[in-house]
Amino acid sequence: MTADGIGRRLSGNPMAMGGALILALIVLLALFGPYLSVHAIDEVFWDRISAPPDVAAGFYFGTDANGRDLFARTLAGGRVSLLVGLSASLISLVIGVAYGAVAGYLGGRVDSLMMRIVDILYSLPFVFFVILLTVYMGRSLSTIFITIGAVVWLDMARIVRGQTLALKQREFVEAARAFGATDRRILWRHIVPNLWGPVIISMLLVIPDAILTESFLSFLGLGVQEPNTSWGVLIGDGAQNMIEAPWLLLFPGAFLALTLLAFNFFGDGLRDALDPRG
16 A cells, blocks of 8 residues: 555544644653743742642642642653653564564574563563662663563564564565575565564554553652653652642643553554555
């Protein structure tokens, strides 16, 4: 299917376009949040501890338990959460595509060995793995990237391996092999370019999964640390004060939920647009 056909099918899906619009707005808010906020994210207002929203004073989402502007911290937290999701998707792209394509193309014992390694990594307790990395490397953003990146590529590798097993039996691969093309050329010039449909869709699904994983880790206290913040950190703080100050949980939770829904709506719409049988 041509790019114009994919674009028409995608634009005809209102849920996908709505998801794309929400994502664009959230990304813009995260990028330009410091210019929209009246207050700095680390500025403390001792007279406004856990104060409700006050638009006139520039506290659009109220303040947290330390007297800091929740609007500024929610936008700054969105920047960190989106960065984690993007980094995880890039790690998934590089490692997952290379690993899965090689395993699927070579097949046989090599494929079996490589996929058993994936199964072993799947079997490791994720939280235990996070704790070990945290003890060894310390609590930092780089630890979060490495931790999430160490697991998100596993699904991508399995998807790419399955697609490669099907593609290597196609006529164009047999023709390239008959003309004397090397295995390396066949893999990277003929098979991998035909994987981009499933790969792009998988990347769009990796991003919300990584954001949710980071939020879970931060909620447990194993993720982003002060002075940085993320939606998971804010939701964890809000859960401790949800009775006295429900806005501390409502606003970051709403941003996280909207982002996850938007990614899933757009990903489903793109999958349908790339499927010629749809």
